[in-house]
Amino acid sequence: MAATETLTAERILEATEEVLRRHGPAKATVVDVARALGVSHGSVYRHFRTKAALREAVTKRWLDRTSEALDGIAGDGSRDPEARLRDWLAGLFTAKRRKAGDDPELFATYSVLAGEQVGAVAEHIDELTEQLTRIVADGVAAGVFHSDDPAVSARAVFQATGRFHDPAYAGEWDRPEADADFAAAVDLLLRGLRA
Amino acid sequence: MAATETLTAERILEATEEVLRRHGPAKATVVDVARALGVSHGSVYRHFRTKAALREAVTKRWLDRTSEALDGIAGDGSRDPEARLRDWLAGLFTAKRRKAGDDPELFATYSVLAGEQVGAVAEHIDELTEQLTRIVADGVAAGVFHSDDPAVSARAVFQATGRFHDPAYAGEWDRPEADADFAAAVDLLLRGLRA
DNA sequence: CTAATGACAGATTTCAATATCTGTCATTCA
DNA sequence: TGAATGACAGATATTGAAATCTGTCATTAG
Numbered sequence: 345m346a347a348t349e350t351l352t353a354e355r356i357l358e359a360t361e362e363v364l365r366r367h368g369p370a371k372a373t374v375v376d377v378a379r380a381l382g383v384s385h386g387s388v389y390r391h392f393r394t395k396a397a398l399r400e401a402v403t404k405r406w407l408d409r410t411s412e413a414l415d416g417i418a419g420d421g422s423r424d425p426e427a428r429l430r431d432w433l434a435g436l437f438t439a440k441r442r443k444a445g446d447d448p449e450l451f452a453t454y455s456v457l458a459g460e461q462v463g464a465v466a467e468h469i470d471e472l473t474e475q476l477t478r479i480v481a482d483g484v485a486a487g488v489f490h491s492d493d494p495a496v497s498a499r500a501v502f503q504a505t506g507r508f509h510d511p512a513y514a515g516e517w518d519r520p521e522a523d524a525d526f527a528a529a530v531d532l533l534l535r536g537l538r539a
Numbered sequence: 540m541a542a543t544e545t546l547t548a549e550r551i552l553e554a555t556e557e558v559l560r561r562h563g564p565a566k567a568t569v570v571d572v573a574r575a576l577g578v579s580h581g582s583v584y585r586h587f588r589t590k591a592a593l594r595e596a597v598t599k600r601w602l603d604r605t606s607e608a609l610d611g612i613a614g615d616g617s618r619d620p621e622a623r624l625r626d627w628l629a630g631l632f633t634a635k636r637r638k639a640g641d642d643p644e645l646f647a648t649y650s651v652l653a654g655e656q657v658g659a660v661a662e663h664i665d666e667l668t669e670q671l672t673r674i675v676a677d678g679v680a681a682g683v684f685h686s687d688d689p690a691v692s693a694r695a696v697f698q699a700t701g702r703f704h705d706p707a708y709a710g711e712w713d714r715p716e717a718d719a720d721f722a723a724a725v726d727l728l729l730r731g732l733r734a
Numbered sequence: 735c736t737a738a739t740g741a742c743a744g745a746t747t748t749c750a751a752t753a754t755c756t757g758t759c760a761t762t763c764a
Numbered sequence: 765t766g767a768a769t770g771a772c773a774g775a776t777a778t779t780g781a782a783a784t785c786t787g788t789c790a791t792t793a794g
Contacts, residue, residue: 346767351737351738352738359689373784373786374785374787375783375784375785375786383738383739384738384739384740385785385786385787386738386739386740386787386788386789387737387739387789389786389788390737394786394787395592395785395786395787396624420761432605468623470744490730494725496719496767497545497723497727498729499720499723500720500723500724500726501727503702503724504699504702504724504727505699505701506699506701506702507698507699512707512708514708524691524699525694525695528691528692528694528695529698529699530694531695532692532695532696532726532728532732534726534731534740535730535731535732536686536728536729536730536731536732537727537728537730537731545767546750546767546768568754568756569755569756569757570756571753578768579768579769579770580756580757580770581757581758581759581768581769581770582767582768584756584757584758584790585767585768588757589757590755590757591755616769637759689748717762
């Protein structure tokens, strides 16, 4: 079905996301994706060199949706850097938590890729760290933060809050202490950043 | 062999550790342990109710060796709290890193238990957090640290440094950036604690 | 001439039969 | 009498044969 429309990378990505959502990362084969599109699996390979590349592309698209939302906070130079940092960290935690809850199968795919140290995940992390760096640098410029090197501080903040965004900890995000722990972490880190 | 000596829990733990070291956590059955001791596996069950209890006991013994070494640092009230905290965190990182490198099979066992949220691991974490709390409280008493609640701050510090002691991250401990990342994390957290 | 196909080899996964293990307990041994 | 045994049922792991999948490519279709 739908063989009337041209087969684009975008359509394949949509179908893959759907198959992944339904079957999870373990099942969800290239053949399944092709079946869902009503084409032969050879056609899928015309657009993605390997199954790994396809999974990575789907995950990248999915991760980019998070980055974009946070980018708005990071880039809003009109606001107080401290409030922006708090909002950004809270936004990241909330987004990951929601993704883990709403799209467990896609999230599982992302967790697998994160464990495999795949390029798309590394890029996502770099992107987030750059956003953080911007906030820290703005804070330093405004005189409210101290940092010898905003990139180093941003990296430290990102890693120190790993428990609240690293998929390895997803199982702990629903525990009742999670929010208090998050608040304590943010308070401590902000004290460390203040000029 | 060695059937002459009495079978004690201690001897079973030693044999289990040896079997675990040799075979890893996947293999390493109760039957193997019994074989290594030259007794029937029923005898092992006289000392440990389940296989899980045996694994946990072995891991506990192994974890306790770490706690004891660090306890010396935490309890040394004569030293500057900031230096003690730095040494304690560095000691924990070094110890975990060495355990992961020297005893990969035992470490894998510990990682599995950590993932399963087992009691012995929770106790180990509580113990470490208490040591940290002592250092923070000493620092507050000496006027060099600020904290509304040393237990909360200690917990935050412990979680924020998870990347450097949580077995989930063991794969990253040998990367060249690890030491710089650790230093940045400790610096930031200490700034956050200072009065 | 480009997009799509489907047959193919080798790799991976599935599945069911088989073997091993866990945990119990009536019995044996010292 | 208390420690150790070994046979046992049910659960789990291993194995190897069959099925499916990945990635390629010569061929077909438009």
